[in-house]
């Protein structure tokens with residue numbers, strides 16, 4: 124009650140407008156009007172920047188800041204449940220927390236953090252090629268898609284093929300990734316492709332969902348095999364609660380040659396409890 128009183132005074136003092144009734148978009152549902160106004164202001168400023176690199180970096184900072192400004196409890200940051208517009212007991216921090224009224228704190232934090240990461244990466248990066256292709260991993264034609272974007276890199280890959288994959292695939296019924304990043308789809312006007320998600324939360328983790336997941340991930344591996352050289356290495360980070368990965372490997376004509384345990388120590392959401400993920404090392408199954 125004590126905190127609520129202070130909170131209400133702040134709301135009055137800073138003329139905070141709460142969430143919209145009958146929201147039509149993700150942003151209307153999950154952001155206070157004051158936050159939306161600030162985001163729109165910053166986004167308009169970013170649009171006027173001529174230098175493409177600076178523009179992209181600032182857009183990235185804005186999208187990181189936006190993720191932290193949704194009107195949710197801290198414990199539901201990864202999987203949104205219901206918007207909040209008042210004080211609440213926060214199980215993540217063990218104290219009373221409140222939804223935030225301005226993006227400024229996160230804008231500053233992510234500005235510094237992003238620049239720090241870029242500087243760090245500058246030192247670590249080697250003279251190699253990288254490209255980020257977006258598409259359905261079950262069907263994307265990697266070489267053709269890449270040759271449209273970065274021909275010189277595609278030519279090298281066509282000659283020598285791909286040595287391996289390191290990936291963290293989705294897990295069965297755990298997260299709706301489109302929903303988790305809906306703010307960015309909304310802000311930047313990206314097309315949503317929810318139906319292409321493998322193992323989304325909205326499909327649950329029933330036997331049927333597990334079967335679809337096995338089909339989905341093995342289809343990805345079978346698609347990727349077309350681009351891999353002989354004796355390839357595939358590493359997949361998985362929280363394999365339902366023991367599906369030996370079947371997945373089988374369906375993809377691969378075998379699990381090693382498993383490594385990876386402790387997950389820092390999680391954004393709910394409990395701060397640690398858990399382990401497995402990194403599967405897969406190779407071609409020569410016995411087939």
Ligand SMILES: C[S@@+](CC[C@H](N)C(=O)[O-])C[C@H]1O[C@@H](n2cnc3c(N)ncnc32)[C@H](O)[C@@H]1O
Pocket residue numbers: 258259260261290291292293294300301319320321
């Ligand atoms: C565990 S996350 C890993 C994300 C990223 N590798 C990382 O470490 O931040 C799994 C990702 O797989 C993506 N995904 C799900 N289905 C997909 C599909 N059919 N094709 C490509 N990506 C997919 C999800 O959208 C999500 O971004």
